[in-house]
Amino acid sequence: MTHSDKRAYFFKIDxxxxxxxSFMQKNLTDANIDLTVDQWVVLDHIVPNAGISQNELGTLICKDAPTITRILDILVKKxxxxxxxxxxxxxxFILELTPQGKELHKKAFAIIANGRKKSWENLSDKDYDDLVRIMDTIYANVD
Amino acid sequence: MTHSDKRAYFFKIDxxxxxxxSFMQKNLTDANIDLTVDQWVVLDHIVPNAGISQNELGTLICKDAPTITRILDILVKKxxxxxxxxxxxxxxFILELTPQGKELHKKAFAIIANGRKKSWENLSDKDYDDLVRIMDTIYANVD
DNA sequence: GTTCAAATATTGTCATGGCAACTATTATTT
DNA sequence: AAATAATAGTTGCCATGACAATATTTGAAC
Structure with a gap:
């Protein structure tokens, strides 16, 4: 890797x-879904983990306790x-979706899934494997 | 790409x-350098672009005008x-580093360069090219 | 040359992220 | 059982990020 390449990679990912x-947020907003992307991530990880605690949720989605508290405050208010x-x-606390939460999650999922598909156009399965490997390697290097 | 893979990639990168x-921040802090990573990024892009305006700087490092204003406020205060x-x-405005700014940039550069090297261990030039291509492709897809 | 549109920077609001301090509860030690 | 440590969650502070609104200045249209 050249010097100039080394300079750029953090910024490139960031x-x-x-x-x-921003793309995902726009898709949600355009579909009249009142959720931020991070609120979506939280909702989406409670669904298959009904009864999960806040700490467990934070570990799962790499958010610290205060951030989890605040996002959940908003989701409770909604x-x-x-x-x-x-x-x-x-x-x-034991976390669970309300009926409205489940309904909104379902609606948002369709939007997000479509966004994921579009954002991955022109990329292959091997690209995905490479990306995951590179991210995991960096993650381990800075641990 | 499988369904479950699609689900994970945003989160993986994030x-x-x-x-x-966090790794870079810790390196800076441990070296007694009073800079956040984003403040570093701003400083580091003024150095080779002395006289740049705030808007140009924002375009260069993908930060919006209010964010640039606030980071610069902090750097001016420092x-x-x-x-x-x-x-x-x-x-x-025409942006320039003070003598202290230049000195701190030099000190921070050594720390950041070392962090970049460590974080890229066990990865190759080809990995770098792949990463850049994947990031650029996604960027174009969501434009 | 005045009017209107665009560009530059700032300020405000809210959401998120990292860090530290704090409360309440549970587990451990003795 | 009492003292202490660890865990779960909350709150506060500050930095960053997205978005909207604003003031100032410049450029274009007429």
């Missing part, structure tokens, strides 16, 4: 991820999820 | 970039850069 986020006290451990 | 940023009025166009 600007691309910002652009993808009546998309509920925090239930855990009987086992009264420090914990 | 969490990796967060980790890289006495690392100065905003000079443009004689050609009184709407514009």
């Amino acid at each position: 600007s691309t991820i910002k652009r993808i986020r 009546e998309l999820i509920v925090r239930k006290m855990s009987d086992m451990d009264r420090r914990k | 969490s990796t970039i967060k980790r890289i940023r 006495e690392l850069i100065v905003r000079k009025m443009s004689d050609m166009d009184r709407r514009k």
Whole structure:
């Protein structure tokens, strides 16, 4: 890798991820879905993990505890999820989607899936494997 | 690309970039350099572009005008850069590093260069080319 | 030359992210 | 059992990012 290449790679990834986020956000907004991309990520990870705690959710989606708290506050206010006290451990909350939450998740999923498809056009399965390997390698290098 | 792969790629990139940023930040902080990663990026792009305007800088590093304004406010307060009025166009500022700014940039550069090297271990030139191509393709897809 | 449109920068609001401090609860140690 | 440590979650502060609104200045149209 040349010197100038080394300079650019953080910035390259950073600007691309910002652009993808903005694209996904626009798709959601255009579909009249009142969710940010991060709120979507949270919703989408509660669905297959009903009853998950806030900490577990944070670990799962790489967000720290304060960020989880604040996103959940918003989702509760929007009546998309509920925090239930855990009987086992009264420090914990049990997270679940409301009926409206499930409905909105379903609607948003179609939009997001379409966005993922469009954003990956002209790229192959091997590209995907390479991307994952490169991301995982960097992740391990900076751990 | 399989369904489950499609689901994961935004999140994969997002969490990796967060980790890289945190790694670079720790390197700076450990070296007693009072700069955030984004403040570093701004400084580092004024150096080879002395006299650049705020808008041009924003375009260069993919940050919007308000973000540039606020990061520059901080850098001015830290006495690392100065905003000079443009004689050609009184709407514009001309950005330059102070002597302290140049000194800190030099010190930070060594830290960042080392971090880049470490973060890219076990990856090849071809990996870099692939990463850039994939990022550019996605960027174009969502444009 | 005045009017209108565009460009530059700033400010405001809200969402997210990192960090530290804090409360409440549970687990461990003795 | 009491003291201590660890865990779960919240709140505060500041930096960044997206978006909208604004002021100032410049450029274009007439």
